[in-house]
Amino acid sequence: MEKIRNLSQLQEIARQVRIDIVTMLNAAGSGHTGGSLSATDILVALFFGKMNLDPRDPHWVLRDRFVLSKGHAAPTYYSILARLGFFDQAELMTLRRFGSFLQGHPDCNSTPGVEVCSGSLGQGLSVANGMALAARLDNLPSRIYVLLGDGEVQEGQIWEAAMSAAHFKLDKVTAIMDYNRLQIDGKVAEIMSIEPLPAKWQAFGWHTIEIDGHNMDQILAALDAAEEVEDRPSIIIASTIKGKGVSIFENKVKYHGVAPTDAELDLALKELGAA
Secondary structure (H helix, E strand, O other): OOOOOOHHHHHHHHHHHHHHHHHHHHHHOOOOOHHHHHOHHHHHHHHHHOOOOOOOOOOOOOOOEEEEOOHHHHHHHHHHHHHHOOOOHHHHHHOOOOOOOOOOOOOOOOOOOOOOOOOOOOOHHHHHHHHHHHHHHOOOOOOEEEEEEOOHHHOHHHHHHHHHHHHOOOOOEEEEEEEOOEEOOEEHHHHHOOOOHHHHHHHOOOEEEEEEOOOHHHHHHHHHHHHHOOOOOEEEEEEOOOOOOOOOOOOOHHHOOOOOOHHHHHHHHHHOOOO
16 A cells, blocks of 8 residues: 655545544444544554555555554544545444444454454553564564553553563554543543653653654654664654544543534534535
């Protein structure tokens, strides 16, 4: 699959993905708006600008792998997979409907392009480690990417996996944290502080990069830099805005798990240039 490194093109794709997100969530009447929008730029840069994939052959053995550990951001994932050609974009409007292969959280058994069933928070980094160890045993060039939520990083299993990845020198693992500072019950810092993040990951033996998670140039540069690191895993701590791209959703904890109403959808589409 040809990679896109033009920043304007990537920004335009991200705008279209955000339109997909609010539209499909409104149609479903449920789902996670804030975290899907905050992760959009990260995942667009990763899938369109970095990963080695073949939509015609989702199980291509040499492909890179992706784990959506914060599985509730599935609308972003689905929009990107559809736009890459893994399945028809018309399917996006079936999100969360009975019989649809686009469930509320990713299902690798039914959705083309999805590598791992996810959504039970805290588990994705462990799965990514397993994929990296398997790729090492099979002598595959595949890189493993995993998107973490900041609230998710309160889970103890994340830190066990962080320790394991460093111990086994899993340099093909790149974790990206969607650091929007809000979780379902409020501010991450007030519920269970995870700071100092860079120092913690460095102490666990990780190469650590801090970026603006809405700056395409910084995202691509961080992904490139992580690929050059040897003998240890990398984490990109991406500062983001929950609900990014639609002002009525931005930095509003209430939109963590609430779909846009019809009136909110109209406002969102106008702001995103779709209406």
